[in-house]
Amino acid sequence: MQRFPLKNGVYPNQAHVRIPEGTYEMEYGREGFFGEATHLYTKEMPSAWKRIEGPLRPIAMDCRTIETSDLADPNGTPALLMQSMAACARRSLSIYLTRRREPMPFLYRTVDGDELYFFHRGVGVIETEFGILPYRPGDYVIIPKGCIYRLVPESKDTLAIISESRTAFGIPDRGILGSHALFDPGVIQYPDFDQKRSGLNGGDVELQVKRAGIRSKLIFDYNPIENVVGYKGTVLPSKLNVRDFRPISSMRYHVPPTAAATFASSEVYVVTFAPRFLGDDEVLRLPYYHRNVDYDEVIFYHEGVFFSRGGIEPGMLTLHPMGIDHGPQPQAWERDRQGLTKQTNEYAVALDAVEPLFVAPDGAKGIIEAYSTSWYYPIETPQLAQV
Ligand SMILES: [Fe+2]
Structure with missing residues (x-):
C-alpha cells in the first residue's frame, strides 16, 4: 500500500x-x-x-575449481550449480x-x-x-x-x-x-x-x-x-x-460479500463480516447459494451468531472449495422465518483463495465430519472427528 x-x-x-x-x-x-x-x-x-545453523547461508563458489564435463569433453555438459525448488x-x-x-x-x-x-x-x-x-x-x-x-x-x-x-x-x-x-x-x-x-x-x-x-x-x-x-x-x-470496520448495508439491495473486501493480494481476498443490517422483507437477506469456481472460500468465525450457518461456533473455520456449491444451512432459514435475520451481530473473516487449498495433516485433526452433509443432516453440536 x-x-x-x-x-x-x-x-x-x-x-x-x-x-x-x-x-x-x-x-x-x-x-x-x-x-x-x-x-x-x-x-x-x-x-x-x-x-x-541450518541450510540457509551466504554461499561463495570458486568456479575455477569446478571441473565440468564439458571442460575436456566437447560432448560434455555444463555442471548444475544450483536449482530452484519445485514449483509446488x-x-x-x-x-x-x-x-x-x-x-x-x-x-x-x-x-x-x-x-x-x-x-x-x-x-x-x-x-x-x-x-x-x-x-x-x-x-x-x-x-x-x-x-x-x-x-x-x-x-x-x-x-x-x-x-x-x-x-x-x-x-x-x-x-x-x-x-x-x-x-x-x-x-x-x-x-x-x-x-x-x-x-x-x-x-x-x-x-x-x-x-x-x-x-x-x-x-x-x-x-x-x-x-x-x-x-x-x-x-x-x-x-x-475489526471493530473499526464499517460495512456497507442496504435495506433494498443484497450487498454481496465482496463489498466487504478489506485486504487483498494477488493470492487471496480478505473479507470482513461485521454487524450490519440485512434488508427488508422483499430482499433476500440470507446469502444466495453459489457455485464458486474461481476461489476456494475459507471463513474463520470470530464472534456472534453466524447468520448463514448452523452448528458453527466462534473459533471454528470452514473451507468451501471450488466446485462445491454452498449457501445457508437449514437453521439459517428457520431463523430467517422467525424474523431473526434483520441484522447480524457476527464477526467473521473470509479468505477467498485463488489457488486450490489442500488440508494438511494438522488441519485434518480438527475436521468436523458431520459438516460435509450438514445441509441434509443439520448439526447443532460440533462433532469433532476422532483422530
Ligand atoms: Fe461462499
Missing part, C-alpha cells in the same frame, strides 16, 4: 545520502529495488551474526494456526510471504524492528515479508489464524464508495518506535529465517531489533481492528 514515509529515530531525509554517523543503512524493499522500501539505520552491521514448494497461500502461550525465545522472519494475522483470542505484543505493536482480539496484523519480529503473548489463550501470501497485501480500491469507505485508513495503527524494546537481550540472540518452508537460524551477540536506531519508509507492519 502506498503511504508517505514514516520516520522515527535517526535517519537522513534522502536514501543513501548523508547516512547518520555511526550507523549502517539497510534497504528493506519490495520488488527488488523498484518497489516500496524502508531504510533502517543500525548500530551494528545487520548481517553480523556470529554463528549460523512455492505455495501461493498458506494458512496457519498459532496458539502460542509463551513468548518466542527467538526472533522470526519469513520470506515465504506477507503474513496476515487475525487474532481471535489473547492479548500481547509483537516486537518488531519498527517498535512494539500490541494486539488484542479482533486485530488484523499485517507483517510484510522479511520483517524481523517476535510474538510475545501476555495471556495464555492466544488463538490466531495466519495467512501467508506469496505477494503483498494491499487495500482494495473502494470505487465510487470513496477511499474512506469500510474503514478510514486513519484507523490503521503502526508500531510504536518509542517503545522499541525486546525481551531478548544478553547472550546469544537467535533469528529464525523461513524460506520455502524450511527454517534456518542466525545467531547474533546483539539483538537485531534493538540494533535499529531509526527508519524512514513505507514497508512496515500495520494493524486494523
